[in-house]
Amino acid sequence: MLLYNENFSVLPLTTHIPLKNVYKEISFKKIEKACKNINYFYSKILKRKKIKIGILGLNPHNGENGYIGTEEKKIIIPTIKKLKKKYSIIGPLSPDTSFLQRNKLKIDVLIGHYHDQVLTAFKTKFDLDAINITIGLPFIRISPDHGIGTDIIGKGIANPKSFKNAIKFFSKYNV
Secondary structure, X not given: OEEEEOOEEEEEXXXXXXXXXXXXXXXXXXXXXXXXXXXXXXXXXXOOOOOOEEEEOOOHHHHHHHOOOOHHHHHHHHHHHHHOOOOOEEEEEOOOOHHHHOOOOOOOEEEEOOHHHHHHHHHHHHOOOOEEEEOOXXXXXXXXXXXXXXXXXXXXXXXXXXXXXXXXHHHHHOO
């Protein structure tokens, strides 16, 4: 799930799982796969040669050197060190300030560890001016950046902006 806006994108490593299970899903393999898929998408589909990926820490203040959590020390930092040899990566970034830093650091895509860690700020910034792209499949799957909205069916209040953006993206890149 890559939430894409032409200026900036986010990718949560996990999608719709309980927060209490997120730490169990963080691994070198999962972060590496995300970086590989992001780079493939940006270079082959969007034809962008250089992109910069920011990777968030999981815990507040990146775990405070193990006082708040150890996922940064045990998994995230060693993974970033290994992947820097192959990709342009910065991190771990503190989740609470990452969206403020993204312009200064020239980050194209921000990887978070769970759904709301990146989607809340992203949707606040871009509203419905984004699309959901499933990367890493043998084809590109595109949809609006929101759910199906069963609660508003028949009320005439749905906003078609993201749906229109999905169609425009599909037409522009012929995917």
